[in-house]
Amino acid sequence: MKLTLHIWRQSDVHAKGQFETYVLDDLDSHMSVPEMLDHLNDKLIKERKDPIAFDSDCREGICGQCGFVINGHVLSPEEHATTCQTHLRSFKDGDVLYLEPFRARAFPIKKDLCVDRKALDRIIAKGGYISVNTGQAPEANGILISHDQAERAFDAAACIGCGACVAVCKNASAALFTSAKISHLVLLPQGKPEAKMRTIAMVEQMDKEGFGACTFTEACEAVCPQSISISHIVMMNREYWKSV
């Protein structure tokens, strides 16, 4: 199949970027989007041109590494899919695609389609954990957690840290990401003792990093590849007000 690609090219964080156009007419509809870019890069390298920088690793939707914007859709035009889980069968022969990096102040563009998402790690570093050292743990079945509670905690813990929630948000808010971790840990009895400290520190760090506020447009939930619910944001806000 044939696709016309307009791809954002930017040599580094300070450079001015622009779209460049590439036409590929030997594509297979079973290819994933990163495989399409591999194919394009092979051609560019042989033409002695700079290949397109894009992040990609596990290619099965779990590492959270890949991700850019395709025709205005964050990660994918498919529902709840990562970029690597998007195949060319999602498009029609002859389609025109615009590929561009996530746009958010807290995610500076490193090169082409790659952005720096370290801000998310810094939020976790402020308290997104249970402070237990190796060796301290009690017997696992000594902590009973009802099936439903464990499942709810899992729903939140499933976050892959891809940053799509930030990229899709008109305010570039990291509320879904941050709340997923706060919820995951506060829903478990082991996570409760540190809940107050954790919530305040993580929310403060989220603001410090330059992420915007949440205005409940629900766009994040709609794109989240793990379908994480915005009810976690409600829970984060409640935990925050309880804590301050």
Added chain:
Amino acid sequence: MLNSKIPPGPIQEKWTQYKAGCKLINPSNRRKYKVIVVGTGLAGSSVSSSLSELGFQVEVFTFHESPRRAHSVAAQGGINAAKDYKNDGDSIWRMFYDTVKGGDFRSREANVYRMAECSLGLIDQAVAQGVPFAREYSGYLSNRSFGGVQVSRTFYARGQTGQQLLQGAYQALIRQSEVGLLTIHTRHEMLNLILEEGKAKGIVSRNLDTGQIKSHMADAVILATGGYGKIYYLSTLAMNCNATAIWRAHKKGAFFAAPSWTQFHPTSLPQMGEYQSKLTLMSESLRNDGRIWVPKKPKKNRSPREIPEEERDYYLERKYPSFGNLAPRDISSRAAKEQIDAGHGIGPLRNAVYLDFEDAIKRDGKDVIVKKYGNLFDMYKKITGMDAYSEPMMISPSAHFSMGGLWVDYELMSNLEGLFVLGEANFADHGANRLGANSLLQACVDGYFIAPHTVMNYLAGEKQIENLTTPNAEKSIKETKLRLTRLLSIQGNTTAEEFHKALGKVLYTKCGLSRKRSELLEAKKELKALQESFYKDLVVSGSSDVINFELEKAGRVEDYLELSQLIVEDSLQREESCGAHFRVEHQTEEGEAKRNDEDFKYVSVWESTLEGEYLLHKEMLEFVSIKISERSYK
């Protein structure tokens, strides 16, 4: 020459005795020692946080942009522990026996027993960290069964167990970067090992964002850099998984054990076309309820639901009635290959077999199946566009796990003093075939419970390193820069990716699921030729002082080309079949692997000389606690 340092005494006492006798360092002195850890998967993150909690300085390196991206994240099905919560006859001993047998009696007894022993505490540790394992309605932990065993000892978090365990380890790691003496260097790739008087004392890294090459010195170096199954190009591994760290350590003298023992996972998605970059894994847990079959008489264009029961061959249930669809991975993969080679394969390229849930859905209802495997079925749909509730999945074997790796002793230290190797990067616990749900376990146990003791024991006898740099460090930097310049200067017409694909094809066809002497000899020649053409015809764009994914890839493929030749050598040398290593010359009349205990009851441990020759060392395996027997799952 190879001293595996197995402690004396009965197997149940060895680890306790070791810990009782190992040297300690006063808490206030620990901060004077620095340890480098390369890799932030389960093994790397867990050892880093544990050492930092003890008070050591830790410098952590990962080529990922965040520690959380490491490939442990992709493990699906579960983690084993001999908790015996099911009262189904499990015990540390049983788990030890299952693992040694599963590895076809080619692993080190003492290590395996210790892994089973430490499995109990690991589940406790993970739960305390907040890992949301599956629970019964009562609130107690739930278990399921995995291949090669008859008990249910696998703990799981839906189909994302690796992700959840890694979250726990990542959070412990990142917590230490706030409260401990721990620094994380993301987007740094280890490109060389620095030795001082034969001991590992540092690494050379390249900052992948700026291109800066730098040396880092420390009192010990820990490699936890994962497996190298990606050498086959098409594999279940992530695109960036590589052997570079362990291979460069090998070139500095660290011995490589059993390089050719790579596990092919029986339930991955089949290749659909030439453009394909990876094969996605579907968790082995699916084999708890799915039935594997092929049509007895292949007729084209028949949908599986049109094929009547009597025309289906449930070949695993037929050949291995007592384990059925849960036969171990090596056996299941080979059985699938046998069916495909005999023309019974299904799918557009006739390279797959069916994994069918029709009976399970009839028996338990769709709701139960959704609850158990929902996310795996969703993933299947996202990738293939097909609905596995209404038609069977198509699966096929794919390169997956490296049982081989750098040789380590009981303390997880390589033959180079001060160089520790953890997790999939080492050779130790899995023998010639790994049992499902034992890899997460080994990575965690190595990192949380074993290395913290053995590393401290080593450091207690070491004088702290004083210099920030040394002549050897300078030399290693120079070597590293030269390699990069060489790769950039070739300016040919073939990309690193194309070389990698060609390499993968040679290995898949001639040194994959089954191996034949004549084909291995061909592979040897072909790989040599491929390597020569790599240095003549490689093209890498850009320069070394900016972000350059092509340069990263080229370095990894360069190492893979070298490692692949050792893999073939190892495969040729071992004139027997065991576990994942199946030499067609050595099989029983029924076509099962035929082990040769008389001549090969050892691990092949390789040294590469500067002249490019391979020297074989042998670690003889002694089975004192278990009686070595024929491995049967019939």
